[in-house]
Each structure stands twice: as C-alpha cells, then as structure tokens.
Amino acid sequence: MSALEVAVTRKIGDFELDTSFTVDSGISVLFGPSGAGKSLTLSLIAGLIRPDTGTIVINGVVVTDCARREFVSTQERRVGMVFQDGLLLPHRSVLDNVALAVRQAGGRRARRDIARSWLELVGAAELAGRRPGSLSGGQRQRVALARSLAGEPAIVLMDEPLTALDSAVRREMRSLIRGVITSTGIAAVLVTHDLQEAEELADVVIDYADGRVLGQRTVTHPTRLEGPRESAAGSEEE
Amino acid sequence: MTGLIPHSWLNALGIAPWVWNPLSVSFHAAVEATIVVAVAGIALGYLLARTHFPGRGAIETVFSLPMALPPTVVGYYLLTQLGGPGPIRNAEVDLFGHPLTFTFTGIVVAQIVESFPYCLRFSRAAVAAVDPRFEQVARAMGMSRGRIALLVTLPLARRGLVAGVAMAFGRAIGDFGATSIVAGSVPMATTMPLALYNAVFYGTHGQAMVLALVQVGVALAILLGVSRLGKVRAW
C-alpha cells in the first residue's frame, strides 16, 4: 500500500492543474519552476482546496473522491504542514506550539512531554521555553518540523521549507529532514524549485511544469548526508 | 449614580458634583455598552471575515448604518421603538418592568447602537488581515474551528480587536444625539456631552470649560492609544 495516491484536476482562473502520481515511503519532491502548481497540489492533498475531478488516497483511505462526492475534512486527514516561513504562533512558547499539534488525549502535561520528545528528535529541545520571535530562521524551521510531526500524521507536506534560509543552514536542515523522515518512517512530500535540494533530499522526484506532471524518477544518492542529530544551538552560526 | 469611587473622596479632591455626576453616568454607561459591543462585534467581525455566506456584504452594511444615519434619526427611531407601542416595548416591560426610555439603561442601548459599527469594522479588518496559513496549519493539526478561532486567529488579531473596542468605547462615551433623545435630560442620568450643552445653554461658562476639557482629554487619550496599536485601518 502506498502512502499517497493523487490523481486530480483543478482549474483556477486561467491556470489548470492536472496531476497524477504515487508516493511510497521516504521523501518525494515536487520539483519545478514557480507557478507550476506544486503548492496547489499540496493544498489539494491537505484538503484545504477541493479538486474539480479525481481522487486522493492517503494510506489506503480515500480522502477525496469527486465522482462519489466523498471528502474528508482537513482536520480529519492526518497531514503535517511546514511552510517557508514557519508560521509558529508568536504568542505561544515553542513547546506550546508543538504541544498544540499532539493529538493524543491525556492532559496538558502528557502532551507537553510528547512535544518535548519531538523537539529532541529535531535537535531543538533547549528551545522549548523560548518565543518564536526570538529564534533564527533555521531554529524556526526545526520547530515547525517538530510541530508537523507531533500529530503523527500519515504524510508531511512541506512547501519550500528551506528556501528562506542561508546555504550553511540549509545543508544542516537537509540532513535533518532526511534523518527524521527515515527514522520515523513518515512519508514526506516536499516542494522546491532548487535543483540541488531536490537531488539531495529526494527518493523520488516528480517534475512539474505548467500544471502538469512531466514524469517521475527515482534518485540514487552517493552524495546524501546522513546523521540527524545535529543540535540547534551548536550549529547555528548567526 | 453610584460609582467606583466614593462621592466623599471626589468632593474632597475638589471635583465638583457637576463634573463627576455626568462623568460617572457617561463612563458607566459606556463601559456596559462596550462590553456588549465588544463581544458581539468581535464575534460578528470574525464571522464576516472568515465564513462565506451569501449576504455577507449586506449584513456588514446594515450593521454599519448607525455610522451613516443622522443621530436624530437613530435617536428618534430608538425612542419610538423603545417607548412607543410595539413588540420591543413589550419585551422591555417583561424584562425590566418598564420601558427603557428616559432611563440609564436607555442610554446604554443608544450607545450600543451608535458604537457597534466601529468595533465591527475594526474587528473584521483585523481578522481578515491574519495570514490564513496559520489557520491552515491548525486545521491540519486537527484543531476544531472553535479552537482555531480562540487560540489562533483572535490572538493574532488582538491589536486590531483592541483598537476596535477602544474606538467603540470612545464613540459610546462621546455620544450626544441618540442618547439625548432617548434619555432626555433626566437629572440623575445626564451624560457628559449633554451636561456640556446644558452648561452652555444656561450660561455657566466655568463649568462648560471644565466639562469640555475633560471630554477632549478622554477623546485624545483613546485616539492616541488606538494609533499606537498600529496600522489597522477599518476604512
């Protein structure tokens, strides 16, 4: 069973998206120029927008079926989301931000403990008490990553998560993402227009242009970096 | 009018009754009015900004009417509806035992009507300005719409919301037309603006000067506070 099956069309204004692909485990990268429909695809997968036609299946569960008028709301799909600018709630601490995503019942204490362990996984444990406004770009994206995983989603959707970071930080973040996805086994769909990033991160690259999928190719990685556990405090050179 | 500060203190401070009486009336009425307006205005502003139902624009326009209507029209309409025969008057008698015209509560009602549009418009603009992606992330995290509104959207919009409430308070405490028509010049329930009018009409210039200055101070304080809260524009 694959983690994600997408086969949808959607028209917005003059732009027409017609996409179809399958994702197994690991990282799949939607790669292509700006405006090709990659972010729109993520919104459709998350259930934020409805397609005009087609189906979306997550972990064997049909979440969107236009023909049968089946549609599972975003709340009930288990997807994690990471945006380019993090979008952490500025009025809550880092720990609270991640704790909000934890779905298990068991009271506030338990959720915070679970949140703490996710923060440790991404190497941001010591940021728990801080406010998002005081974090650097790389630190914010680590926390955003932890938050997206804390709900134990079926897939994680990442929309240009590293584009706003400088190159040194990007390299560490790439290895972090690879390590975390591998160790948790959660599938990820990542959008980028950066070729190097696509090549380094992806198990599968899905090429986009003008709203269509041109093709799917698997990537082998002699150059891939391993090692997820680089701590946030030690490696930031801001 | 019983206030938060004992009358004896005020007298001792040299603040005369002809100042703190209308000030107390205006202030307490405005506080009550603003509480109602804040809750209803923020709620409706959120709905207008975030939900899509037909007639959204019409509803905002209708509730903004008091801003465009002459105060005498609003006052007259309130007077006839609250005081004259009709379903509203019957409801009042059921709830309060007497119609609300020429009472303190009538002042509060008039202030609510006149100040509601300000809170509504500021709230709608503030909520609309929140980046919807915050809410998208929260939805993906499985939060219900109610929790998203309370924990994500409204806190992110809080500057604009506070500005809206402050403007509504300022408008309520400064109302003259509608409140004076609905409540008239009841000796123990005279508002500040009406007290100023009376002072000018009866020629007590010393009192007029003080009353005017106090009201200018209040208005300035509110405006300065609102402008410091930032660049949320309702128009």
Next chain:
Amino acid sequence: MKRDERVKSASVLAVASRPKNKGVVIIAVALMGLGLGYGLAHLMAGYIAYWGVVEGPFWLTLRVAVPATLIAGVAGIAAGYALAKSHFPGRDLLETVGSLPIILPPTVIGYYLLETLSPGTQFGGFLTRVVGHTLVYNVAGCIVAATIAAFPFCMRASRAAIEGVDSSFEQAARTMGLPDWRVALQVTIPLARRGIAAGLTIGCARALGEYGATLMVGGDINGKTRTLSLAILDSFTTPERNTMLLILVLMAVTAMIGVGLLGRSRS
C-alpha cells in the same frame, strides 16, 4: 496573475476614465435619492401647508451639506495625500487632531466653535471683521460644523486609498517628465478614486446628519439655522416629522450604499 492586473489597469493612464466608474454610480444614486425624497415628500405632504414647513429645512440642509462636503472633501484629500506620502513634523498631530471629530462629542466641538467664532471673543471678533459677517447663529456656522463632522472620514478614506496605489504608476509618470503636482492630480488621485469617493459619501452622510455642533453654533433658529435633523425634534407630534424622516433616511440610504462600497474598496 499580478502582471495581468497591472497591464489591464495601466490603461487607466492611457484612456480617460471610463463611465463604468463607480463614482458616477454613487452620484447618480445620490441624485435619485434626493429627487425621490423631494418628490415623495411633496406627495406625502398632501397638505400644502405642511410642505411649507418641511421645505425650508430641506433646502437649508442642502445649503449646508453640499458646501460642507466639498470643503471637507478637498481638505480631506489634501490631508490624506500629505499623510500618505510624506513624513513631516506634525504628521502624527495632523492625523490625531483630524480624526478627533469621530469620537469627540459634537457638543464639545460646538462649544469650542462658539468660543473661537463668536464675535464676542478675541479671535472670533478678528475673524468676523476679516470675513465680513458673523459666523455664528447663521448658515455659515452650520457649514463650519458640518465640515468638521465630515472631514475625518474624507481624510482617513483618502489616505487609505492613496496608500493603496501601486507606486510604479507614479514612478512611470515621473520618468515621463511630469512634475509632482501633476503626478498627484493626474495619476495618484484618479487611481485612488474609489476609496476617495467612498470617503466623500460617508462624509456627506455625516454632514447631512450633523446635530450637536450645529445645534450649538447655529442656534436652531427657525428659518435660518434649523436643519432637517433639528427640525425633526421640534415636530415630534406633528405629521411633517414623518416627511422629514423619510427625506433624511433616503439621503442616508444613498450614503449607506457608499458605506458598502467603502467596505468593498478596502478588500
């Protein structure tokens, strides 16, 4: 998407403004509202005697509101432009003082107007001599009061509209050699016309309905300074009040459409 919008609206520069301009619609509706009000009032008044009573305040209200809206409009656009474009000392002061009439009680405004304009006072006496006639207890005073009521809305709406204009249009005009004042008049303000028009409309509504300050400065003198808003109160028990209410409501309804447009031009 943004690029296409730009190409489409860049034609505003090249082509004279099209009749599809909402401002024209507002004016047309306003005229209709006035005409309707007048006509219906005439019909409803049935008894010619009553129409005589209503007619006076009706025309007086127009005599007050129209000049007031014009003055407040011009001043408001100018102030809004200055606030939007330049950082001058006293900028915050202008914004704060200019916005005061929104929440300052009308009787406070009336009080200070009386203090400054009455011939009895120093400044008022000077002003009266300069202008040639008194400014209180006549139409002139009412116009001043109505202008002050309308000004903040014109100013704030104009500022917001002008701030929303894409600066690349102005930059293009400058590279074409147009001096600053022409850029303002022929490029910026026309591009901001929707928001400005909405501000004018709600300013007009406030001028029409002004009560507290007009009452104090004008004195509510029958025939001279008794506008519709004031006349209503003196006629609470007579049938012409309904006529006056109808007229005022019709005028305000057209302003309400302007308020609705104000909302739409924001988004």
